[in-house]
Amino acid sequence: xxxxxxxxxxxxxxxxxxxxxxxxxxxxxxxxxxxxxxxxxxxxxxxxxxxxxxxxxxxxxxxxxxxxxxxxxxxxxxxxxxxxxxxxxxxxxxxxxxxxxxxxxxxxxxxxxxxxxxxxxxxxxxxxxxxxxxxxxxxxxxxxxxxxxxxxxxxxxx
Numbered sequence: 001x002x003x004x005x006x007x008x009x010x011x012x013x014x015x016x017x018x019x020x021x022x023x024x025x026x027x028x029x030x031x032x033x034x035x036x037x038x039x040x041x042x043x044x045x046x047x048x049x050x051x052x053x054x055x056x057x058x059x060x061x062x063x064x065x066x067x068x069x070x071x072x073x074x075x076x077x078x079x080x081x082x083x084x085x086x087x088x089x090x091x092x093x094x095x096x097x098x099x100x101x102x103x104x105x106x107x108x109x110x111x112x113x114x115x116x117x118x119x120x121x122x123x124x125x126x127x128x129x130x131x132x133x134x135x136x137x138x139x140x141x142x143x144x145x146x147x148x149x150x151x152x153x154x155x156x157x158x
Contacts, residue, residue, distance in 0.1 A: 013080070017104060033113070037120060044124045051075055052132040065091055068133035068156065091137065091157035102146045114146035126154055134158065 003011065028036035055074055061067035069085065069092050076083055082098035105114040123141055130137040142153035 013078075017100070021104060021108065037117060040117070041120055041124050044121050045128060048125050048128040049132055052129055056132075064134055065137060065156065065158070068130060068137065071133070072129055091155070093156070094154040096145065096152035096154070099145050099152055105146070115144065115148075118144055118146035122152070122154075126156075130156055
């Protein structure tokens with residue numbers, strides 16, 4: 001029996017999200033929440049570089065805001081985010097209506113920690129994404145689902 005491409009993708013996605021959550025919880029059990037969040041933040045200083053470079057290669061994108069938008073929206077789609085993009089003269093805005101990471105926090109009964117995790121990790125992750133494409137692009141997290149807002153608003157400009 002062989003898995004379809006869709007089944008294989010679902011399997012790998014499930015393993016990816018499970019590994020992220022499990023290692024965090026194990027570090028937290030041993031060293032506490034603050035230490036786990038600190039280590040998680042260090043991971044998210046590196047993982048976006050790997051993701052961006054892989055998608056650049058796969059999609060034939062290179063530098064600049066257009067390449068960033070192409071690769072970042074591919075990543076968000078692959079991870080199951082629901083979002084819309086609005087381009088403007090200085091960059092673009094991504095409005096997220098469903099964040100699978102926040103949904104996992106809610107599902108696991110850790111919604112109360114979601115804002116603290118989301119604020120730190122989303123800022124780190126998206127700043128790294130921007131720097132992989134153009135050192136002049138700036139990222140600002142304007143709103144957060146995990147902070148009680150209806151949507152997450154990611155602003156890239158420069």
